[in-house]
Amino acid sequence: MSSPAGKRAWLLSPFMFLMGVFFMLPLVLIVGYSFMTPQETGGVMMPLTFEAYTKIFYETDFDGKKVFDPSFLLVCWRSVKLAALCTFLCLLAGFPMAYYMATRPPAQRNFWMMLVTIPFWTNLLIRTYAWILILRDGGLINNGLRGLGVLAEDQSISLLYTDFSVGLGLLYSYLPFMVLPIYSNLERMDWKLVEASADLYANRWQTLRRVTIPLCMPGIIAGSILVFIPCIGSYLAPQMLGGATYMMLGTKIESLFGAAKDWPFGSAASVALMATVMIGLMIMSRRGGLKELV
Amino acid sequence: MSQGLSIRQVSKIYPHPSGEVRAVDNVSLDIKSNEFFTLLGPSGCGKTTLLRMIAGLDIPTSGSIILDGKDIAPLPAYERPVNTVFQSYALFPHMTVAENIAFGMKMRGRPREEIEKSITTSLALVRLDDKAERKPSQLSGGQQQRVALARALVNQPKILLLDESLSALDYKLRKEMQIELKRLQRDTGITFIFVTHDQDEALSMSDRIAVMEKGKISQLDGPQEIYHQPSNRFVASFIGICNFVKATSLGLSESGDIGFRPEDAVFAQGVPKGKIYAGGTLNHITYRGSVTHYLVQLDGGEVVTVAEDDPINLKAGDRVTLALPPERLIRCAA
Numbered sequence: 256m257s258s259p260a261g262k263r264a265w266l267l268s269p270f271m272f273l274m275g276v277f278f279m280l281p282l283v284l285i286v287g288y289s290f291m292t293p294q295e296t297g298g299v300m301m302p303l304t305f306e307a308y309t310k311i312f313y314e315t316d317f318d319g320k321k322v323f324d325p326s327f328l329l330v331c332w333r334s335v336k337l338a339a340l341c342t343f344l345c346l347l348a349g350f351p352m353a354y355y356m357a358t359r360p361p362a363q364r365n366f367w368m369m370l371v372t373i374p375f376w377t378n379l380l381i382r383t384y385a386w387i388l389i390l391r392d393g394g395l396i397n398n399g400l401r402g403l404g405v406l407a408e409d410q411s412i413s414l415l416y417t418d419f420s421v422g423l424g425l426l427y428s429y430l431p432f433m434v435l436p437i438y439s440n441l442e443r444m445d446w447k448l449v450e451a452s453a454d455l456y457a458n459r460w461q462t463l464r465r466v467t468i469p470l471c472m473p474g475i476i477a478g479s480i481l482v483f484i485p486c487i488g489s490y491l492a493p494q495m496l497g498g499a500t501y502m503m504l505g506t507k508i509e510s511l512f513g514a515a516k517d518w519p520f521g522s523a524a525s526v527a528l529m530a531t532v533m534i535g536l537m538i539m540s541r542r543g544g545l546k547e548l549v
Numbered sequence: 550m551s552q553g554l555s556i557r558q559v560s561k562i563y564p565h566p567s568g569e570v571r572a573v574d575n576v577s578l579d580i581k582s583n584e585f586f587t588l589l590g591p592s593g594c595g596k597t598t599l600l601r602m603i604a605g606l607d608i609p610t611s612g613s614i615i616l617d618g619k620d621i622a623p624l625p626a627y628e629r630p631v632n633t634v635f636q637s638y639a640l641f642p643h644m645t646v647a648e649n650i651a652f653g654m655k656m657r658g659r660p661r662e663e664i665e666k667s668i669t670t671s672l673a674l675v676r677l678d679d680k681a682e683r684k685p686s687q688l689s690g691g692q693q694q695r696v697a698l699a700r701a702l703v704n705q706p707k708i709l710l711l712d713e714s715l716s717a718l719d720y721k722l723r724k725e726m727q728i729e730l731k732r733l734q735r736d737t738g739i740t741f742i743f744v745t746h747d748q749d750e751a752l753s754m755s756d757r758i759a760v761m762e763k764g765k766i767s768q769l770d771g772p773q774e775i776y777h778q779p780s781n782r783f784v785a786s787f788i789g790i791c792n793f794v795k796a797t798s799l800g801l802s803e804s805g806d807i808g809f810r811p812e813d814a815v816f817a818q819g820v821p822k823g824k825i826y827a828g829g830t831l832n833h834i835t836y837r838g839s840v841t842h843y844l845v846q847l848d849g850g851e852v853v854t855v856a857e858d859d860p861i862n863l864k865a866g867d868r869v870t871l872a873l874p875p876e877r878l879i880r881c882a883a
Contacts, residue, residue, distance in 0.1 A: 445637075445639070447635055447637055447639040448639050448641060448642075450606050450626070450633075450635070450639065451633070451635060451639035451640075451641070452641075452652070453605070453606070453625070453626040453627050454604055454605075454606070454626050454627075454631075454632055454633045454701075455627075455632065455652050455653035455656060455700070455701075455704070456627045456628075456653050456656040456657050456704070457627055457652070457656040458625075458627050458656075461656055465652070465656075466641060469643045470642070470643060
């Protein structure tokens with residue numbers, strides 16, 4: 256252990272160990288499982304096969320023939336669509352929130368920051384469950400509307416187990432991840448530039464479009480990524496607010512590992528999720544990227 | 550009356566836990582067209598607040614700001630024919646030099662050809678012809694300063710406001726920019742209102758200077774008057790060094806204090822004719838390159854500074870006689 260190289264390796268080993276166990280190993284296992292054969296009771300066995308990946312596109316019918324089955328791709332598409340919509344709505348709601356917070360006097364900012372972070376003090380499962388209580392037929396909204404006489408006693412609006420409830424749940428879960436990066440970006444921004452813009456004949460909208468938003472782009476991109484990625488594979492909101500038949504990538508993968516006991520297909524679906532995220536990010540970085548928005 | 554800028558009883562009052570802060574306190578002044586006007590004062594005297602109210606970045610608590618016969622006080626910054634060079638320049642970091650300069654004209658919807666032409670002209674005006682496509686971060690402080698100037702001047706404002714615009718530059722560059730600013734002002738014929746705490750800068754560039762203290766104007770005059778006939782002790786001490794001694798210490802029979810500038814006193818042999826003189830002892834000599842400062846303790850006990858261009862063969866402890874031309878004595882309010 257006296258040579259510099261040996262010392263270096265020794266000092267690096269905790270880092271390498273953590274990287275290996277926490278980042279590489281699960282990923283390698285998932286990719287490995289996706290090329291194996293399912294066991295009846297769950298788990299995997301030999302031989303190696305591409306079977307799991309063909310299940311993404313094809314279904315085997317009663318005659319043992321493979322026919323094209325778009326159902327998994329549709330789940331993918333729905334997840335991407337919902338994640339993109341949710342990212343957009345988070346941005347639409349989050350930017351003004353962050354702007355308001357960043358323009359308060361410093362003492363007040365901490366108060367607003369606390370309000371945004373308080374939900375993290377408790378579990379997302381519990382907070383999502385609270386939305387069930389709000390949205391269900393006998394929930395806060397429906398009861399409230401009945402109390403106001405908007406709805407008759409035997410009427411109710413179905414809010415729960417719809418696209419709306421899932422979307423709302425996603426928006427609720429991930430809004431802070433949009434607000435915080437934008438806020439920290441705006442807080443660090445040189446507000447003299449906004450004054451310079453006003454001095455140079457730009458009204459408030461022009462200043463927002465030409466100066467504030469372009470300067471805030473790093474925060475907007477960071478926020479969008481932080482919302483989009485967990486959104487696309489989200490499990491809790493579609494599971495609890497979407498109902499048993501509502502399938503997004505997260506819930507689909509869970510059902511493949513759980514009910515279907517098809518670990519290779521589940522692993523292949525996870526790899527497909529990663530690929531989808533990567534493609535989505537590439538599209539976003541090209542679209543949301545930089546020059547065109549300015 | 551109708552031409553130029555007229556500030557009428559303008560106040561800016563900030564609420565404060567212990568009462569209120571009068572950043573600008575009932576100030577009235579007139580600035581002529583094509584004038585190089587300077588607001589001079591220590592930090593916190595209200596000069597920047599006054600400038601920001603002219604720009605529209607702060608709203609006066611009361612009073613009116615009349616530009617060419619029209620009250621602009623209620624107008625937002627982006628509707629005023631006035632542009633600012635900020636202390637930190639405030640160049641847009643995400644735009645090139647050319648885009649920075651084009652910004653104001655673009656916001657006013659000027660045609661593209663006109664904008665292109667103006668960019669070329671104004672880059673030439675500030676001698677940055679080859680830097681159009683650079684980002685501000687790729688320029689030196691002096692170059693950034695000139696981009697900020699070009700960005701403001703290209704809009705042909707009625708008034709150009711400069712907020713401590715030279716203070717971030719080093720000494721040599723600052724001297725160069727002082728000459729450059731004067732040239733730009735002459736060439737463009739635009740009214741410049743310049744805010745500074747640097748009395749050298751104010752004296753060397755301005756047509757007129759308003760010295761401010763605690764939100765009020767202490768004196769408004771030309772540079773020579775401000776220097777040689779300060780209206781009160783604050784102005785006299787803020788602009789250069791001024792010795793104040795009891796009149797009796799100079800052998801005068803009046804009451805109160807008399808002031809004089811270090812360079813107006815000379816060391817005399819014997820008793821000079823037609824001059825006021827005082828005896829004393831040399832305390833300390835400070836060599837400062839172009840001048841030498843001598844600290845002299847008068848026989849009355851007061852210590853004064855005397856400045857001589859050429860070193861004189863004196864040493865600490867020597868007896869000296871100071872001579873002062875009577876017309877250079879400063880008699881002003883406390």
